[in-house]
Amino acid sequence: MKKVYLDNAACTPLDPRVFEVMTPYFVEEYGNPATIHSYGLAPREGMEKAREQVGLLLNAKPENVFFTSNGSESNNMAIKGVCFANQARGKHIIVSEIEHFSVLQAVKSMEKLGFTSSQLKVGTDGIVKTDELKNLIKDETVLVSIMLANHEIGTIQPIAEAAAVIKKINADRVLRKLQPVYLHTDAVAAVGVIPVDVEALGIDLLSLASSSFYGPKGAAALYIRNGVRINPLIDGGIQEGGRRAGLENVPAIVGMGKAAEFAKSEMIERNKKMEPLRDLMIQLILKNITQVRLNGDAKKRLPGNVNVSVEFIEGESMLMWLDDVGIAASSGSACTSKALKASHVLLSIGVPQEVCHGSMLFSLNKDITKTEVEFAAEEFTKIVKKLREMSPLYKKS
């Protein structure tokens, strides 16, 4: 059977070229990078090279890149770390309503410890209303967290605009001897996929994960600008400059570095291929299926993201039927796909609850072909038709 993997938002395939570079760090170079004898040398050098490669991808200095184990850890580290380190100065956080669960739940945990939070609204286009920031920031605000690209609907957020608003507020706060408000962006879905420049964005903290750009599982990072006050999430030894304790996952970190290098050098080429195929897939779906909508802005979206809602049928059923013909897709976030709840992201952009359940995320990768897109769109169309024939709701409509 032909197989088409269109669930790259959940996890991209590991690039075999990346695995090749990782391989010596398993059985041969097994030393602990913290050791001062010669077994520590290659692992340490491998990690530091990776830190440079990741830094280059972000336009950041390597010393501002701190490795973690996954994107959720990076987000928790950013939010809890900043909150705990700055709580004497204020206990208010602002996040957008379409953040990843690892951001929203971390905020909930801080609320149980006395913090309060405000949510930035999002338009029906899936773009966060950053101009509301100036009304939400209070003297007690310590952190704003807005994602760079949404993990479900793929919309790319105006982070630089948010940073500009915050910069202005911070200039005034300095005069009033208040600490600056920090800006964190969850860029897990963005880094390695679209250009991300920490200087151009003007952010203070940024989360990224290797599994979004054909790197291995088990490696992710948090960029932290110099001077940001932040506590570790994992306390202990002096690894990662004392910011993240414990034995480092050397092979995965080395792989993340190599994947970052490829992402940087191949990004333009990859997106030149993916974007037209994404648009083709959207076009085929909107043309061939009735009562279907594209979720999120058509232009300001990740190059591989096709998120649609089909009325009168269930996402889970579509997924199963697609899987039967060899197509892997998703009905939403991989982190919550078993929970069977309507996506908070789709609800935020005004998709009605019952339509949310008929949502489907096809996420393309760098190796996608036109044949695959056409095949997937055709099979999807057939499946929607068949499922609707069985749907009492559709018949009534």
Next chain:
Amino acid sequence: MKKVYLDNAACTPLDPRVFEVMTPYFVEEYGNPATIHSYGLAPREGMEKAREQVGLLLNAKPENVFFTSNGSESNNMAIKGVCFANQARGKHIIVSEIEHFSVLQAVKSMEKLGFTSSQLKVGTDGIVKTDELKNLIKDETVLVSIMLANHEIGTIQPIAEAAAVIKKINADRVLRKLQPVYLHTDAVAAVGVIPVDVEALGIDLLSLASSSFYGPKGAAALYIRNGVRINPLIDGGIQEGGRRAGLENVPAIVGMGKAAEFAKSEMIERNKKMEPLRDLMIQLILKNITQVRLNGDAKKRLPGNVNVSVEFIEGESMLMWLDDVGIAASSGSACTSKALKASHVLLSIGVPQEVCHGSMLFSLNKDITKTEVEFAAEEFTKIVKKLREMSPLYKKS
């Protein structure tokens, strides 16, 4: 040059048989285990098999095993998770004074949030005085954390005795409608090396790490008994039963499982080989070098642990010279080896500060040979002699 790796306390070599089992989960089975389509199947099954294998090693049910990224994360999750979940009931923690930095620093972080802590003393033999527990436990105590085997001096602690003391106290607390005190053990240095049975130990939480028993970096776990109230360290999605969010490091987890299986089936054989060679090494060092002491009880210690303090010379110098002849050892904990501070563990057992600096940890592994031990002991003796010839302190003695 002949190479002898005697720094297995920092990290054991990855067993090539383990790497072989991990390999398909990199490039081929790259799916996200949370996905419901067929790409998620093999990763999910691989992880669940690993959970069973780890459970079998601990005499635990698989559903009580929660995967993390390293031992420090497991320790932080246990301590912070229990503290945050139970803080309405009390804010007091008890730990031994020879705990790993990831335990001690996690406790410090909780102290900044209003918790207090007490330290259990340790004897000159490196064994924690668990009978002191009954005097230290207060109504406000929520957690006791005592390691199973010390990471530096290798001493094996009487955890079952500590559990018995706590069980008695908890029986009384139940009558007084107080919540039970939980017992956590950092078993990172012990699991996979000596028999560990969560039922026989009577603990509530137990940390372990793959890198201690020839498994890969990037995988570790926390055992949590049913009914223990604990918050996640990493909030977000529903992975690991909602206890540890984020994409799982599938290949490393699969490897940890296989390494656990080998540890269980080969443990007796491994230790039958290691223990006499450990004793031989200790014997050769004590015989050939003057003014040297063995740290930690000679019998109640890990099968591969040789920790000695040599007077009048520096551990760092010995390490460098040993490295020059191909021998990798450690001057203490890998997590702090760059910090050049006297080990808190050695200070606790009464080693004078200046002697602490002359300490050396040789940690053997399952593949050690008699020839290697003899070579290492001989080279070490020569190096000590040469360094002492250069030491003004030694000349004065």
